[in-house]
Amino acid sequence: MQPQGHLFSVREASEVFDVSADTIRRRLKADEFENAFKDTIDGSETWQIPIGDLLGAGFKLLPAAAPSDDSPTIVEPVALTDRVEDQSEVDELRSLLVEARHRAELAEKDVQREVDLRAVSERIITALEGQVRALQAGPQTAAVGPVVLTEPVATAPLRKKSWWRR
Numbered sequence: 001m002q003p004q005g006h007l008f009s010v011r012e013a014s015e016v017f018d019v020s021a022d023t024i025r026r027r028l029k030a031d032e033f034e035n036a037f038k039d040t041i042d043g044s045e046t047w048q049i050p051i052g053d054l055l056g057a058g059f060k061l062l063p064a065a066a067p068s069d070d071s072p073t074i075v076e077p078v079a080l081t082d083r084v085e086d087q088s089e090v091d092e093l094r095s096l097l098v099e100a101r102h103r104a105e106l107a108e109k110d111v112q113r114e115v116d117l118r119a120v121s122e123r124i125i126t127a128l129e130g131q132v133r134a135l136q137a138g139p140q141t142a143a144v145g146p147v148v149l150t151e152p153v154a155t156a157p158l159r160k161k162s163w164w165r166r
Contacts, residue, residue: 005095007048009041017059024049032057051098052091061098 010028014021028036033053038045055061 005051005092007050009046013049013054051095
């Protein structure tokens with residue numbers, strides 16, 4: 001059976017499925033990934049594990065995991081009367097669905113980040129506008145006139161202080 005769907009290295013799989021790389025390696029050693037294979041990438045041998053095998057082994061995807069392929073994938077709709085009988089085709093469809101969900105979640109996070117950034121920027125702009133208005137108004141001086149006392153103020157007689165205590 002040929003590997004279907006998105007392929008992950010051990011490191012990528014551990015990040016996307018939020019497990020340690022050692023867990024992935026133990027599962028590889030136990031032959032839990034039927035379609036995993038070693039491939040030479042940049043002169044070194046690395047494991048390539050199909051997403052269908054990872055999902056089939058019970059791993060759950062993280063909502064914030066980023067797919068490594070940024071190109072859009074177009075999936076043709078399947079009519080209800082058509083029966084999908086080939087398991088590899090089912091695995092590929094699952095893989096495409098998982099990737100589409102990841103892209104949608106990443107897009108939602110980007111939109112939320114932009115909304116938050118805009119709100120912060122608007123607060124900063126409002127504060128700066130207030131400071132500019134205060135500077136344009138100039139210094140504010142209070143009209144202070146002479147103080148007039150209507151009643152005499154009682155004061156205590158001043159005593160000369162000695163440098164020693166009695």
